[in-house]
Every structure is written in C-alpha cells, then in structure tokens.
Amino acid sequence: MRRARTFEDVLAEIERRIVADGLTPGDRLPGERRLAEQLQVSRSSVREALRVLETLGVVSSQAGRGPDAGAVLTSRPGDALTDLLRLHLGLSSLSMREVVETRMMIEQWSAGRAAGHATAEHLALLRAALANMERSGSVEEFVRHDAGFHLAIAEMSGNRLQAATMRALRAAVEGYAVEAVTRLGGTERLMAEHRAIYDAIAAGDREAAVTATTRHLTHTYPEISEP
Amino acid sequence: MRRARTFEDVLAEIERRIVADGLTPGDRLPGERRLAEQLQVSRSSVREALRVLETLGVVSSQAGRGPDAGAVLTSRPGDALTDLLRLHLGLSSLSMREVVETRMMIEQWSAGRAAGHATAEHLALLRAALANMERSGSVEEFVRHDAGFHLAIAEMSGNRLQAATMRALRAAVEGYAVEAVTRLGGTERLMAEHRAIYDAIAAGDREAAVTATTRHLTHTYPEISEP
DNA sequence: GTCCCCATATGGTCCGACCATACTGTGGTC
DNA sequence: GACCACAGTATGGTCGGACCATATGGGGAC
Structure with missing residues (x-):
C-alpha cells in the first residue's frame, strides 16, 4: 500500500x-x-x-x-472522455473496432429512446441536420453534419452520460468516418438511411428506429458488423 | 482563443x-x-x-x-472512468438514473455478445461467481460477487472499452446496489435470475441472454425501467 | 560467496520569485 | 454628472532551486 x-x-x-x-x-x-x-x-x-x-x-x-x-x-465530462479515447487509441490499448462497436450500441439505444419522447423542437433539429447534409459540398462537411444528426439523437435520449460518450466516440472516429463515407462513393443511400431513421423517430416507432439505425451503421461500417 | x-x-x-x-x-x-x-x-x-x-x-x-x-x-482507462463518474455524480452533473440506465444498456449488449462466443473458461468463471454469491454471508459480499458475475460477462464481450466502462459504472453504483438488494429482501429470486442469464449464455442463445438480463435489471432497479 | 551499506537515480514536496491577465476603483477631464 | 485613462490588485502560469523519500545496484567487509 x-x-x-x-x-x-x-x-x-x-x-x-x-x-x-x-x-x-x-x-x-x-x-x-x-x-x-x-x-x-x-x-x-x-x-x-x-x-x-x-x-x-x-x-x-x-x-x-x-x-x-x-x-x-464546470461539467465537461465529454472533454475528458474524448482525451481518454484519443490517448488510449494512440497507445493501442483500445482498437477502432471496440470504439465503433460501442458507438453502434449507443446509437441503437438512443434511437429507441428518442423515438419514445421526441418533441417538435427535437424533430426540427434533426430536419435541419438532414438539410445541411444534403447541401454539403464536401465529404468532410457531410460528415460534420452527419455527426450533428447523430449527436442530436443522443441528446434526445435524455441521458447526458450517453450524449457525452457519443460526442467523444464521434470525435475519436472522425477521420475514420470520412474514410468510410469516401469509400461508399455517393451519399444518396446514406441520406435515405438517415431519413428512414428520422421517419421512425418522428412516427414514435421505437422498433423501426432501432432497425433503421442498425441498418445504417452496418452499411457504413460493414467490417464491424457482429459475427 | x-x-x-x-x-x-x-x-x-x-x-x-x-x-x-x-x-x-x-x-x-x-x-x-x-x-x-x-x-x-x-x-x-x-x-x-x-x-x-x-x-x-x-x-x-x-x-x-x-x-x-x-x-x-500503462492502460488503465477504467480508473479514469471511475473517477469521472464519481466526481460528476458528486457535482450533480450526472444523475444516478443516467448511470444505471447506461449500465443496463451495456449489460444487455454484453450478454448478447457473450452468448455468441463463450469459452469453457469463461463459463467456469461465471459458475464460480454464482457459487460465491450463494455462499455469501452478507449483502455486501453478495453484491461484490454479483459485480464479479456481471463484470465477467462484460469481459466476455471481447470489448475492453465496454468492460472498463462496466467496471466504472459498477463502482459508481456500489452503495446504490447494496441498498437495492436489501430492499428486495431475500436473494433467492436474484439467484434464479442470474442462473437464467448463465443458462442462456451457456446455451449460446443470444436472445434469451438479453431477455434474462433485462428482466433481472428491471426487477432490481424498477424505478429505472424505461417508460 | 554472502551480506550490508552507501552512492545514485528517480519521483514528491516545498519555497520564493516573477510574469501574464483581467477586473476595479480612483482620479482627472470634459 | 458622465466618461475615460491608468494604477492597483487578485488571480492563474511558469520558473529555478533546494531538499526529502524511495528503491535499486554496486562495492566493500566478512
């Protein structure tokens, strides 16, 4: 001791x-x-x-x-989580697979919760993010607004710990996300997937929200999909 | 700037x-x-x-x-997460509800993953934890071995980030868990729930593992159950 | 060969000084 | 009386040096 x-x-x-x-x-x-x-x-x-x-x-x-x-x-748990992930990824004591996997888990959960209690303001935020994504001139910009969309969903879940974790996870996979979108070619299918998620949340259909989220992420990160 | x-x-x-x-x-x-x-x-x-x-x-x-x-x-992300949760809970910038909710999410996910690829050693660990729980002389001891059981499942998931988070979440709700078990009275039903989780994982039945985990946690923390 | 002790490298703590920053009050000016 | 410039001051930021605590490694005594 x-x-x-x-x-x-x-x-x-x-x-x-x-x-x-x-x-x-x-x-x-x-x-x-x-x-x-x-x-x-x-x-x-x-x-x-x-x-x-x-x-x-x-x-x-x-x-x-x-x-x-x-x-x-103050209350900035997100900054701490971001530093934590970045350093441990750099140290190779965490792998990108583990990070993306965790992100998928939180996204599914948040989408389900968001579908449960979305307000008009929340939905307006999501629509704004979708519009920004459509107007994006570059992959980087698209990914940034994409992050805004997913982050808004995490915040709608009503759980600050999840929202902070989501923010940190997004920051950690930033470059990885750009690469993934580039690899996919166009963004049409991605847009359709996001709209499906939005529709499910707006309709209050939790199951559909989870399913749409799963489909979206599995498509974007096929190498991470569960065995 | x-x-x-x-x-x-x-x-x-x-x-x-x-x-x-x-x-x-x-x-x-x-x-x-x-x-x-x-x-x-x-x-x-x-x-x-x-x-x-x-x-x-x-x-x-x-x-x-x-x-x-x-x-x-070194690689001790868990310690950092533990401090993070403890301080933010103390600061009231996170609520116990958010922490327990997050724990439930990870547990469900881990249980499903664990059911997918449990080895004989993993199962032996879980059985040992169950035996320890049964032999416990006090609520504190029971909760400690209970934590060991759940932690082993998180580690079986093959995701170190989740396992570290799980460890931190457990530590944060330590006292809360003792209180919850005391409130429930006996531990018979809890033991049965844990055995059900074990059986599902041992059988490789992912859906049953998730369901059993959900039932167990909803029973233990009824006030947290989703609306 | 074995044992003990001291030199040494490392982190841990303290002190005092000074710099950089940003408000606060004061006094002068109009 | 309102406004403005400036000195005062409280705060964090950085530095250098000193000394303590700890643990190892090597050299000398036996």
Whole structure:
C-alpha cells in the first residue's frame, strides 16, 4: 500500500467539500494560494490536484480577476472522455473496432429512446441536420453534419452520460468516418438511411428506429458488423 | 482563443512521441528532469502534464531506481472512468438514473455478445461467481460477487472499452446496489435470475441472454425501467 | 560467496520569485 | 454628472532551486 501523495489528499478534500457543501457547476473554489494555506500544503500540490480536476472536466481555470476568474466548477465530462479515447487509441490499448462497436450500441439505444419522447423542437433539429447534409459540398462537411444528426439523437435520449460518450466516440472516429463515407462513393443511400431513421423517430416507432439505425451503421461500417 | 499553456505543449509532445514511436503499455518515458531539459520547460510543467496522463490512465509513476521506476506507460482507462463518474455524480452533473440506465444498456449488449462466443473458461468463471454469491454471508459480499458475475460477462464481450466502462459504472453504483438488494429482501429470486442469464449464455442463445438480463435489471432497479 | 551499506537515480514536496491577465476603483477631464 | 485613462490588485502560469523519500545496484567487509 502506497502512502497517498499530497495532491491526492488535496483532491480528496476538494471532492469532500463539493459533496458536503453541495457545490454545483458555476460555483467557485478558493484561489490556489488560499487553498494551499488552508490545507497547509504547497501551491504546487494544489495545482496538481486542480490539474487532475480540470482533466476530468470538473473545474475550469481562468486567470485574472472578477467573477469568472479562478477555479470554477464546470461539467465537461465529454472533454475528458474524448482525451481518454484519443490517448488510449494512440497507445493501442483500445482498437477502432471496440470504439465503433460501442458507438453502434449507443446509437441503437438512443434511437429507441428518442423515438419514445421526441418533441417538435427535437424533430426540427434533426430536419435541419438532414438539410445541411444534403447541401454539403464536401465529404468532410457531410460528415460534420452527419455527426450533428447523430449527436442530436443522443441528446434526445435524455441521458447526458450517453450524449457525452457519443460526442467523444464521434470525435475519436472522425477521420475514420470520412474514410468510410469516401469509400461508399455517393451519399444518396446514406441520406435515405438517415431519413428512414428520422421517419421512425418522428412516427414514435421505437422498433423501426432501432432497425433503421442498425441498418445504417452496418452499411457504413460493414467490417464491424457482429459475427 | 486562449494561448496553450506550457504543460499542454508538453502533453502534446508526449502524445506525439507515443504515436510516432509506437509506444505501448510497458514502455518508459524519460525522467521528469530529462523531459524538462529536452523540451526547455520547467520540471513543474512536465509534472503537470504527467499528472494529466496519469489521471487518464495512460502513465503510472514510481519513485526509486531500476526498470520499474519512472513514468511507465500503462492502460488503465477504467480508473479514469471511475473517477469521472464519481466526481460528476458528486457535482450533480450526472444523475444516478443516467448511470444505471447506461449500465443496463451495456449489460444487455454484453450478454448478447457473450452468448455468441463463450469459452469453457469463461463459463467456469461465471459458475464460480454464482457459487460465491450463494455462499455469501452478507449483502455486501453478495453484491461484490454479483459485480464479479456481471463484470465477467462484460469481459466476455471481447470489448475492453465496454468492460472498463462496466467496471466504472459498477463502482459508481456500489452503495446504490447494496441498498437495492436489501430492499428486495431475500436473494433467492436474484439467484434464479442470474442462473437464467448463465443458462442462456451457456446455451449460446443470444436472445434469451438479453431477455434474462433485462428482466433481472428491471426487477432490481424498477424505478429505472424505461417508460 | 554472502551480506550490508552507501552512492545514485528517480519521483514528491516545498519555497520564493516573477510574469501574464483581467477586473476595479480612483482620479482627472470634459 | 458622465466618461475615460491608468494604477492597483487578485488571480492563474511558469520558473529555478533546494531538499526529502524511495528503491535499486554496486562495492566493500566478512
């Protein structure tokens, strides 16, 4: 058993305060010098702890003075997930197959949920994304709006964890997606598949939404399709 | 647009080296002092960058001398995910509902995959977990072995990202699970549900595995069941 | 050959200084 | 009185150096 490092104590104390004081995004933490004094540790240790919290998307630091300065609590789990995936993919401790597979799982689930409780605003967002896709002048642009469509569905699911994960997964497979679309040639069939997903969600038909999503992704990433 | 901080440059450079040199878990990074000299920055900045990488489960630092000392590349995405969930739950920027819902999604998916390609060793692991659950003397012990059962299924899916996520989700709902089992009274029905999942996986019946998993989780967390 | 101890390389912590940034209050100007 | 320029100040960002803690490896004593 290793003795806890100083910055880990700081980390634990900050986490304790967050829970005990019921802090939420928008609230501010004391300044680095003040925290160091309160906890009787050096400013370096406080800074390392804050760096960890920043990495996890829990705080955001801003120099200067005023209401927005200092360490402010935030909620950016997506950034942390994005970094996590990118680094582990780079390290080859995760494969593209695992990432795409996970994306497919979330998409199917979200599509089903979205079909369950889509509002008029949600549907308008999806239609806008579809229109943008149609107007795209390049594969990169198409993929970007494609991502917007799928992300909107993930957000419609009402589950922020899934939406954040989806965002991170999309970012991780960005280049891979461009390549996949290029390989497919035209975008006509892709557009039709997206419209089928939209229609199913708009109709509130969960089963059809899941099926359409599965068909779309299996077509786009045939090499990932389950055995 | 904010200028990149020094430690972010260091981070980018280390990531670049990982990709360019094809480094994988087990490889070592130069020492902090040496990195600082190479990149012409202070040791503090190098340390902050390493702290970030450690948080993301990519490096592990060890003092002393010898082959295991220094910053070694690792692959612990699960630890990062666990911290991420715990902190965001504490911050109320994620709800228990979202976490449990996600867990259900992964469990269903894993069960289906596991039924597809279970080996004799995998099945033996599951049987051992079941036996441990039966022998448990307390709710806490039961939940621990219960976690082992579900985790084994996630690992059988052959997707490390899902397995790591599952581990983090379990850790996040640990206390919640104990409470849920206590509320249910006895563990007889739970045991029967687990056996049903095992039987379906052993028989290679994917549909039955998914159905049994859904029934089990819906029973255990009725408040989460989809509308 | 074995054992012990010290040199050494590594991370961990602290301190103090200074820079960069951005608000805040003050005082002058019109 | 309204406005503007500027100095003051609180905040994070970076640096350099010192010293401590830990763990290994090698050399000397036996």
